[in-house]
Amino acid sequence: MAAPQPSSRSESRRGGVLVKIREFDPKTVFSWQLLKTLAMGQGLAALICGTAVSSQFLASHFHVNTPMMQSFLIYSLLCVTYTTMLFCRTGDDNILEILKRRWWKYLLLGLVDVEANYTVVKAYQYTTLTSVQLLDCFVIPVLMVLSWWILKTRYRVVHYVAVCICLFGVGAMVGADLLAGRDQGSASNVLLGDGLVLLSASLYAVSNVSQEYTVKNLSRVEFLGMVGLFGTIISTAQMVVLEHYEISTIKWSWQVGLLLAAYTLSMYALYSFMPMMMKVSSATSVNLSLLTADLFSLFCGIFLFQYNFSGLYVISLIVILIGFIAFNVVPTPANPSDNSSTSSSTSISEDGCYDNPVATENAFTQMELSVKIPAEVKEEEDLKERKMSASRSCRSLGGNKSDGELTEQSTKL
Incomplete structure (x- = not known):
């Protein structure tokens, strides 16, 4: 794959700046x-x-x-x-x-x-x-x-x-x-x-x-x-x-x-x-x-x-x-060497x-969203995968059973 040209890089940077300007909320700054x-x-x-x-x-x-x-x-x-x-x-x-x-x-x-x-x-x-x-x-x-x-x-x-x-x-x-x-x-x-x-x-x-x-x-x-x-x-x-x-x-x-x-x-x-x-x-x-x-x-x-x-x-x-x-x-x-400090872009002293x-408030909100949303998506994907694996195991174990019985058994599992 060919490397992007300098012009395309500058255009992407300008696009990123424009996106940040459009997403700028004065309330997050003048808190x-x-x-x-x-x-x-x-x-x-x-x-x-x-x-x-x-x-x-x-x-x-x-x-x-x-x-x-x-x-x-x-x-x-x-x-x-x-x-x-x-x-x-x-x-x-x-x-x-x-x-x-x-x-x-x-x-x-x-x-x-x-x-x-x-x-x-x-x-x-x-x-x-x-x-x-x-x-x-x-x-x-x-x-x-x-x-x-x-x-x-x-x-x-x-x-x-x-x-x-x-x-x-x-x-x-x-x-x-x-x-x-x-x-x-x-x-x-x-x-x-x-x-x-x-x-x-x-x-x-x-x-x-x-x-x-x-x-x-x-x-x-x-x-x-x-x-x-x-x-x-x-x-x-x-x-x-x-x-x-x-x-x-x-x-x-x-x-x-x-x-x-x-x-x-x-x-x-x-x-x-x-x-x-x-x-x-x-x-x-x-x-x-x-x-x-x-x-x-x-x-x-x-x-x-x-x-x-x-x-x-x-x-x-x-x-x-x-x-x-x-x-x-x-x-x-x-302390930039501390991962937790770097991720939240703020440092906590001994007395909190x-x-x-x-x-800090805006930084923590962004960090919470970045952690919470992927966690919820991953939880839903894990639940679907467990249901599918349970259904497959039920079909392999009870080949002569009807689809309704298999569905009921997989639901129980």
Whole structure:
């Protein structure tokens, strides 16, 4: 048989694409799970916007530049709530048992998380806002590499395309900032500032991958409780060494207290709800949704700080959301060597949580149909074959019997 010509192959491919387009059902893409994930991601972005606006008010109106003290307030609140929960638990989930088994891991994780928050704030003293916005996106490729290496997440082409779309949206946002004249910040040592941003992005990636692993395999309370405990210890020591003079010069007022409370509660809510989204999606998906946080801050700044509006901001928001949706539509299998994982195009963690459940429902429906229909057809064929074999055996055993008797006997068999 002659091999098909290249033209016939291309025509068959085009025909397959047309069939897929005709069979496309928007309900399978824009599912309730996707909408819920999108809403959770934008809620987290709104919380980051709250922290940015409150920090800017503290710095510009009240000259409060104490990132370590603000981090101390966050970790202390996490420690009071979630670490206390671990004290109240019994058995292997008690804080003493956790500290015996993996205290050094959480010590390193707390150090990484504290320094990630500190270095990105410190970078604003040496480089511009544009550099921070662009280089901060370095967290996404680092996250994808760490997820591939540690969590065994396998990405498809559509995921890389979706990430590029989101980064294009960030580029549009930075372009709008330049057109609006918002290239703020110091340029005293751009090389040092850019290096701090890249370091912060790498530390955030390590922290987020560790967070995703912990909440999917252990528990959210354990992660927040241990990070709150060690984060409080580390931030206290660092605050005393680095910011004792800045804290002593703060002119306290009810406005300063209110802004600090708003910042602390926003970050506390962010830390509390982010593991919930990571449990139903992934760290990469969460960080893609957080790209819109700067846009929310800009929209608030138009009313609060008289920023100039640009239509590119709206375009940037739409492009980032399109990339986020495209990333979450297709599931990310975590272990392609596992046949069950490959067949369902999704991975199941130890506590039964899927890496990307937005498309899991549709994948399982297709898998169920592909298994159920052949099974039913095979069952019917086996039943017919048993009846025919029974009829043949009856005829061979009772040749002098009538057809009615043979039929009755075969039916009994």
